[in-house]
Amino acid sequence: MSKFNDRVFGLVMLVIAVAYYYGATQFPVPFGGSEAVGPETFPKLLAVILAICSLYMIVKPDPDNHWPVAKTFVELGIAVVVLIAYALLLEPLGFILSTMLAVGTLCWRMGARPKKAYLTGLISGAVVFVLFTYGLELPLPLGLLEMN
Template sequence: MSNDRTLGGLAVLMALTLVIFGWGLAAPFAYEPVGPRAFPMITAILIGACGIILLVKGGGAVEPNAAGVNRGILGIAAALLAYALVFQSLGFVVSTALMSAVVARIFGATWAQSVSTGVVLSVGSFLLFDHGLDVVLPTGILGDLL
């Protein structure tokens, strides 16, 4: 079995999991036209479709990862796990800036590039979502500053 088919099977399982957990989402009151169920269902459809394509198409011989790639993958997975764990307590801006800086470093950016990119990305995203689109995001340790 090729890696493409393995990934396709895992994608289909992920899509089914999204459907199972997302189907029961319902807001106690209607605060938006499509409700909270729409995002996981749309995501499940897209992931499932891509998984089915990979299952059907398959793939050829697989080359091993270049040196250091697995370390980078593990680093990004660890950064995302840490992001999920500190998101509420540190808040969107701080946790997103830290996670973005770590990921940028993994991709080879300098510390100055990583930190400046993380700060600009997190503050810009916060302003867009919280102030522009009225999506409430946790402010965390910055509290009243935002």
């Protein structure tokens, strides 16, 4: 029965991928004409990747697997709560601090020692902040770290 479920899920995801790709083609042409990389590039790329994965799932579904134990569901619930908190704290705390907390907590839940987990979160938040703010010129919020 699991193979059938995988195929149905793959088909649903394929329909979503096609709709998502179509939606990405509806973005207006940027001011100044069409560019090689525009606002529709990333959504189109995601749609193609989703379509490929969906087709693979339809053609080659996984064999029947047992459901994970309750502890796995608790960990997934914690991950969802962390990601929701991350989204809510992004503006008030800023990108670096909220990323440190989210990545650190998720790393800690996956077995890393707390000090190393939160250090990883701090370094990754700072690196991504610098890349986006200065490299791509897409400013991210500083929140509590902003100097007035």
